Amino acid sequence: MQDNIIQIMPAAGWVAVFDEDGEESAQGVVCFALVESAMKREVRAMVADGAQIGFADALPNFVRVQELDAFEEDDEDEEEEDEEEEEDEA
Known part of the structure; x- marks a missing residue:
């Protein structure tokens, strides 16, 4: 069945x-695209994949969609935890 972008x-x-x-x-x-397929509508994120744009959830290793600020905060928290673990080991 084909996805139709509304x-x-x-x-x-x-x-x-x-x-x-x-x-x-x-x-x-x-x-974000409002997509209709099989009588169901959902919002799906789209990303650039080379010269084309495709659905993020159709790409390998997709996990989730998140606000950039929240992703960067999570990344900073993880780096701080890694540094603390290294200090504890020393």
Whole structure:
């Protein structure tokens, strides 16, 4: 069944999070699309994949969509925890 995009909305400040060998990486979301398929509607994030734009959740290792600020805070917290563990081991 084909997905039909009903509407596209801006997505400034949002990222798609991917798991790369146990580490999380983020890719900027280009837009959110209101998609209809099989009599169901849902909002899906879209990211640039080379020269094309595709659904983030269709790409390998997709984990979630998150606000960029929250992703950066999580990353900073993880780095601080790693530093504390290294100090405790020393």
